[in-house]
Amino acid sequence: MSNEKLLAIVSESEEMRSIMDIIDRVARSNINIIITGESGTGKELVAREIHVRSNRAGNQFVIINCASLNEDLFDSDLFGHVKGSFTSAINDKVGFVEKANNGTIYLDEITALSPNMQAKLLRFAQSGEYNKVGDPTVMKSDVRIISSTNKKLENEIRSNSLREDLFYRLNTIVLRIPPLRKRREDIPVLVKT
Template sequence: MRLARTYSAVLGCVVELNRIRTQNESLWADVTRLRDQREVDPLPQGAAQVSARERPAPRSPKRSNLKGDYSLIIGSSHKMLEIFQVLDRISNSNAPVLINGESGTGKELVANAVHHNSPRRGKVFVSENCGALTETLLESELFGYVKGAFTGANKDHKGLFELAIGGTLFLDEVGDMSPNMQKKLLRVLQEGVIRRVGGKDYIPVDVRIISATNKELLEEVKAGSFREDLYYRLNVINLRMPPLRDRRDDIPALVEYFLAQLEQETGTKKSIDPPALERLARYSWPGNIRELR
């Protein structure tokens, strides 16, 4: 009898994973169909990103056919316009999004763009860097805690999942989560409820999850350091942010924008000579936009 129950449980997990894989493949096939349009309707060139707290860049005519508002993302490069077209298709969805890319490529800014062009735009966008906190702190931040749960817990505290109800929760560096936290996050995604640290009550949470990583999570899955079932839950829609070295034509627009910001901050006119700009365009920028800025 025990063997039969175990077999039934394993079979149920396999069926669930196959369902998620099928859903992922269907959604991503629709998204990536945009790339096949290049031969018929080639995309123009030039783009990049800046902090969401800064003023919008002027809208490029090359982006006139886009539905969404991506004014906080500079330029109109071929690769970034491809990203924008994908964003146009996925923003109205509630499906989880996984953003891959090197550090400094603007993953959080793109996550913001997904949220602010979605039906959840009127609700809160909350973010957390999963690699910056210990497991215990991350659990408390995400799920909250009740009074008396630990020393210093003097009152009930809502976690980010509760704060983001109706909106979007952005989990940066999700690949750095511990195995235990991966398990707890998976349970939330499966059941749609959370339980505060030290609490007994389950709280329903309607939250869209956008996650990001600079790791290749599929390789982490193969290495046994990231859960396969969680990977397929997060990677329903995948976006891959290109590094700046693959978008060198974006650099002049970025430099112009950052110089304008510097001028605004200092009150002093800033400019760059063409030879210097050419040298910047030839550099490989391992730190991407963050290094250029």
């Protein structure tokens, strides 16, 4: 994902202004962030803004659409693989985690990860360590993780759709973006953009 595409966040409303203030305060730290909000509230836009304002901006902002990950290819997609490690591995592959080194990973729709995927992600999130499929060498990658969900976090944890230990690892702060109907001042400006 390129870092150039940057849209200004419309923030006429008090709600969005306070989110911009938080972005300002947290962007240059390395803390992980969970962004919640209904579909279309601008979660990805906010995540990108945090990345661009961070000292990771010169490196990649890698979007991982969790709903599109498949159990069999999860390790290869995230951590990469070496040629010949399985039948269809005809070339070496760089995984998301390596691509995002010194940059940011945006985990879109975290609750779509299966329990098994969550366990593997947790291991990486705790240590920054991983290994490519077919290569036991322990690799390290320094990534900041920004996660998003349009679900209610409390419910997802209660129903075991999101592991609590993973939640605590990914969440230093939760940024809740209110729906547009609760910040009507943003509508006219949004319509113009």
